[in-house]
């Protein structure tokens with residue numbers, strides 16, 4: 711049997727007991743904390759693509775017998791830490807022509823924005839994949855586990871979808887996941903919780919000594935604020951607005 715076929719057998723049939731899983735996770739966590747220059751504590755403040763690769767290799771060895779790495783040329787695997795992903799905790803992407811599997815490229819990306827915004831406030835419990843996480847490393851591992859199921863599914867069946875039964879069965883049997891979602895703090899939630907600002911809020915801000923008033927149109931890492939102005943771009947409501955990108959902390963809420 712080829713490596714992807716063997717991997718498929720594991721995904722379909724193997725169910726890891728809670729106790730077994732705890733032992734494996736303990737080993738993985740120890741390895742990470744002793745070998746990563748960034749992840750020296752469970753509440754690390756930096757993470758690099760190398761760390762994601764380390765986690766990937768440790769999980770593959772512990773849970774899949776190294777079969778993920780043996781399923782394709784590892785030159786075609788890459789890792790990325792993204793500060794621009796503001797809704798998903800992670801993302802697994804495949805590029806190339808599915809009819810030429812020997813050329814397909816894969817990437818696992820993790821959102822540093824979500825990871826670092828979360829786990830600042832002990833009052834705010836964070837669940838990832840339905841499992842409560844008490845520190846940032848746990849959050850990162852749960853996100854990586856989810857992405858590894860995506861990758862494994864892509865290698866075996868070529869498609870992957872975490873809203874479907876097959877994915878959820880694998881995630882549950884291997885990692886004990888109960889859900890395919892997270893409650894990591896998104897910029898949108900943070901804006902609402904900390905500053906009571908959401909889409910549609912009336913706000914004011916000062917830029918180059920001048921004060922502007924407008925409406926929040928969108929929240930990603932910064933808020934997009936639309937300020938009525940005759941020289942601005944036309945919008946669907948028939949009015950013209952100038953568009954500003956403003957850090958949330960610099961906004962003053964007007965309509966309370």
Ligand SMILES: [Zn+2]
Pocket residue numbers: 856860871872890
């Ligand atoms: Zn997913």
